[in-house]
């Protein structure tokens with residue numbers, strides 16, 4: 097027992113790294129407020145109020161689960177509207193061309209108006225580029241199902257991006273996917289990684305936590321890297337959309353082709369007279385009745401004088417049990433962009449005469465359309481001239497009947 101008295105008592109370290117560490121810990125604890133030191137003790141101060149808040153948020157959540165959502169999409173749904181939005185010079189046109197090339201396997205040199213492509217067995221896309229104008233942004237936010245929000249990584253988020261997100265908020269939020277471009281402008285890898293992370297978190301705060309952000313790291317021959325674009329397109333092809341309530345209860349059309357069919361003679365006499373315009377496009381939302389009044393953004397309210405069904409210019413492929421699309425099924429419908437040598441303008445239709453920059457026959461995908469245009473180009477005499485010079489032999493041995501005989 098005696099030995100115990102001599103046992104050494106533990107003495108706290110007064111110096112050295114361990115002592116320093118302990119000291120700093122104590123100091124830190126003293127700096128904290130009681131709430132910070134013991135957060136659980138202060139978490140609920142007003143039990144009743146908290147209970148009410150919790151109950152309310154639960155109610156909202158449950159209500160969301162139970163709203164019956166009638167799926168009104170027809171058997172063959174209209175193409176999904178994909179809008180490419182971003183500040184100037186961020187790469188919108190480049191991405192547009194890359195996406196079209198990925199799906200349709202042909203290059204659009206000059207993008208004009210919406211372009212419709214077949215993206216899969218049961219999916220078609222109408223792609224539109226939104227230029228940097230507030231009115232265009234508002235129009236696009238109303239109709240887009242998916243928005244590709246382009247951000248220049250070397251620059252960061254710009255006013256236009258936030259403006260567009262704000263506009264979306266009032267029109268029912270469409271699906272939004274971020275795309276970072278100009279990543280090749282970073283020389284330092286570490287800096288790039290940091291920027292990516294920072295922009296991702298900022299994007300999440302603006303859209304929602306975990307929103308998808310794609311990276312396009314640099315260009316090859318003026319286009320984005322093929323695999324990166326392919327991945328982005330795969331994502332779009334299989335993406336699911338939750339229909340927006342307001343949209344599925346109102347009919348709307350995105351005009352992808354426009355023709356002025358007013359009488360040219362009338363216009364010559366009175367250039368300011370009312371025009372007659374026919375608009376082409378897929379009806380979306382719900383059924384559209386003939387002769388109803390429509391609102392055309394930027395123009396005003398009009399009534400439809402007549403409406404017709406037209407054959408689908410870009411039909412979905414046949415439902416066969418095959419996994420990938422064949423070359424023939426990779427349709428593209430770009431009436432304003434000059435695919436197949438025909439361009440529709442405001443008041444005329446132009447046929448491409450095959451200059452040095454037009455499609456060549458070697459381009460196998462556009463060959464059938466080109467043949468048609470080529471046959472039109474090769475016509476030397478109009479039809480009435482041909483008729484006059486033609487003759488028909490009714491019975492063998494008789495003189496042939498010509499145009500002159502008919503009139504006589």
Ligand SMILES: Nc1nc2c(ncn2[C@@H]2O[C@H](COP(=O)(O)OP(=O)(O)OP(=O)(O)O)[C@@H](O)[C@H]2O)c(=O)[nH]1
Pocket residue numbers: 182183184185186187188189190191228277278279280281312313314315318
């Ligand atoms: N280095 C680099 N250049 C890019 C990238 N993306 C686009 N560019 C270039 O940026 C320029 C503008 O690209 P566009 O696709 O015309 O941009 P845009 O957004 O359509 O421009 P606007 O229609 O004028 O608003 C082009 O010269 C592209 O080559 C990128 O990721 N890296």
